[in-house]
Structure formats: structure tokens, C-alpha cells
Amino acid sequence: ETGVTQTPRHLVMGMTNKKSLKCEQHLGHNAMYWYKQSAKKPLELMFVYNFKEQTENNSVPSRFSPECPNSSHLFLHLHTLQPEDSALYLCASSLPGEGTTEAFFGQGTRLTVV
Amino acid sequence: LAKTTQPVSMDSYEGQEVNITCSHNNIATNDYITWYQQFPSQGPRFIIQGYKTKVTNEVASLFIPADRKSSTLSLPRVSLSDTAVYYCLVGLDTGRRALTFGSGTRLQVQP
Numbered sequence: 001e002t003g004v005t006q007t008p009r010h011l012v013m014g015m016t017n018k019k020s021l022k023c024e025q026h027l028g029h030n031a032m033y034w035y036k037q038s039a040k041k042p043l044e045l046m047f048v049y050n051f052k053e054q055t056e057n058n059s060v061p062s063r064f065s066p067e068c069p070n071s072s073h074l075f076l077h078l079h080t081l082q083p084e085d086s087a088l089y090l091c092a093s094s095l096p097g098e099g100t101t102e103a104f105f106g107q108g109t110r111l112t113v114v
Numbered sequence: 115l116a117k118t119t120q121p122v123s124m125d126s127y128e129g130q131e132v133n134i135t136c137s138h139n140n141i142a143t144n145d146y147i148t149w150y151q152q153f154p155s156q157g158p159r160f161i162i163q164g165y166k167t168k169v170t171n172e173v174a175s176l177f178i179p180a181d182r183k184s185s186t187l188s189l190p191r192v193s194l195s196d197t198a199v200y201y202c203l204v205g206l207d208t209g210r211r212a213l214t215f216g217s218g219t220r221l222q223v224q225p
Contacts, residue, residue: 002157035215043158043215090157102148103213105157 003027006091006106013081014114021076021109023091032074033103034066035090043090049074050096081113118202123220132189134219136202139183147178147185148213150201158201158215162187189221197223 004025013019023032034046048056049068063085065077074091088110094103119137126132138147146165150158162169164176164185175188189196199218 002159004157042217045214088155092157102160102163103158105159108155108157110155 002104002106004091004093004104004106006089006109008109009107010110010112012112012114013078015081015083017081018077018079020078021089021091021111023074023076023093023106025072025093025104027093027095027104029093029095029104030071031094031096032068032071033092033094034074034076035092036087037090037108038087046076078111081111083113086111086113118204118216120200120202120216120219122217123222125222125224126192127224128193129191132192132196132221132223134187134189134200134202134221135184136187137184138202138204141182141204142206144206145204146206147176147182148203148205149174149176149187150203150215152199152201152218161200192221192223194223194225197221 007022011019031050033048035043036046037043045058046060047054047066052068052071063080067075067077088108090108091106092103117140120134124134146163148163149161151161152158162171162174162176164178166178166182169176177186187200199220201215201218203213205213
């Protein structure tokens with residue numbers, strides 16, 4: 001248990017559906033991240049939020065829409081996805097500062113687009 | 115961000131010491147070196163972090179030479195449960211740009 005909770009753990013959705021992934025942390029961290037990990041591939045950074053402000057969007061298609069209402073919660077809204085978007089979506093949080101590079105990851109949401 | 119190079123895969127047997135070396139020739143003065151472990155279908159887990167010389171915790175040791183252009187993660191007496199992918203990251207978490215994961219080293223421990 002890392003203190004970062006993602007829901008749901010598994011999600012199957014059709015290409016015309018709209019769904020949302022949720023991430024929650026109560027570690028006092030102010031930076032939160034979304035990563036995508038496709039089968040047997042490295043983690044790909046999608047979005048970075050620091051103090052609720054989006055500081056990085058790594059050329060992610062607009063069918064992925066992040067939302068960070070406060071420093072403890074992060075959402076990833078999904079709509080009209082493609083089968084190639086099937087992957088493990090990981091949320092992480094950290095407390096940025098000099099001398100630390102430790103991010104805490106959630107268990108991930110295994111997404112299957114059919 | 116400094117680029118890292120590490121072996122794609124390694125094999126070992128239970129009870130052996132495993133050393134995984136990572137090259138990071140372009141490491142910046144303020145960068146820290148961090149290692150993560152990832153099991154299948156789980157998020158990465160922080161193992162150890164260092165800036166220079168040697169760091170040891172209950173899980174692993176991290177050796178960093180004086181020029182800091184490489185680092186070696188040492189896992190003492192591995193067990194089957196240490197089978198995982200190990201990532202070497204170099205950088206500093208500023209909250210404005212996340213650390214980038216490379217391809218990692220897939221460690222397979224056999225009985």
C-alpha cells in the first residue's frame with residue numbers, strides 16, 4: 001500500500017463510451033502524474049500537475065482529458081478511445097523539492113478498449 | 115534530462131548477489147540517481163536514491179563513482195520474488211517536469 005489509490009482497478013469500455021479514472025492521495029503531496037504503460041513497454045508520461053496546475057502535457061491526444069480539482073485528487077476522463085489505448089494507466093504523486101526524487105505510484109487501472 | 119542506459123535483461127539464481135549498472139554520462143550537478151522496481155501489472159516502487167558515493171538501505175545498496183557518470187544497484191542474495199523490472203532514473207523532482215522512465219532491466223531470478 002503506497003498511499004496512492006486508483007479506481008477502478010479494471011475497466012472495459014467501448015470506443016463510444018465515456019469513463020473516468022480516479023486517483024487519490026492523502027500523503028500531503030502537491031504533484032500528481034498520469035503515466036501510460038502498454039504491454040512490455042516503458043512508462044510513458046502523460047500529464048503532470050503541480051499544485052493543481054497542469055505543468056506538462058506530453059502530446060497526449062485530446063480523447064484523454066485530465067482534471068485536478070485539488071492536490072489530493074486527479075482524474076483522467078476518457079472518451080471515444082481506440083483499441084490501441086488499452087494499457088495500464090498509473091497515477092503517481094510526489095513532494096517535489098531539492099534532494100528528493102521519490103514518487104509514489106498507485107496500483108494502476110487496467111483499461112481494455114473494445 | 116539525463117539519458118540513462120542499462121542492460122535490457124539479466125538472469126540470476128536465488129541467493130546470488132545481483133549488480134545492475136546504469137550509465138548516465140550527461141548527469142547534471144543537481145541530479146539525483148533513483149532506482150525503482152516494478153512487478154507485472156503494478157506501479158513502480160521506489161528502492162533507493164543517492165547523489166554520490168554509497169547508499170545502503172534494508173533492500174539494496176547503490177554505488178556511485180566520483181564522476182557520477184554511472185551507478186550500480188546491488189541486490190544482496192536475491193530471491194524469486196526479486197524477479198521484476200528495475201529502472202534507473204536521473205534527475206530532480208521539481209514538480210514541473212516528471213522523471214522519465216527508460217526501458218529498465220528485466221531481472222529473472224531462477225531457483
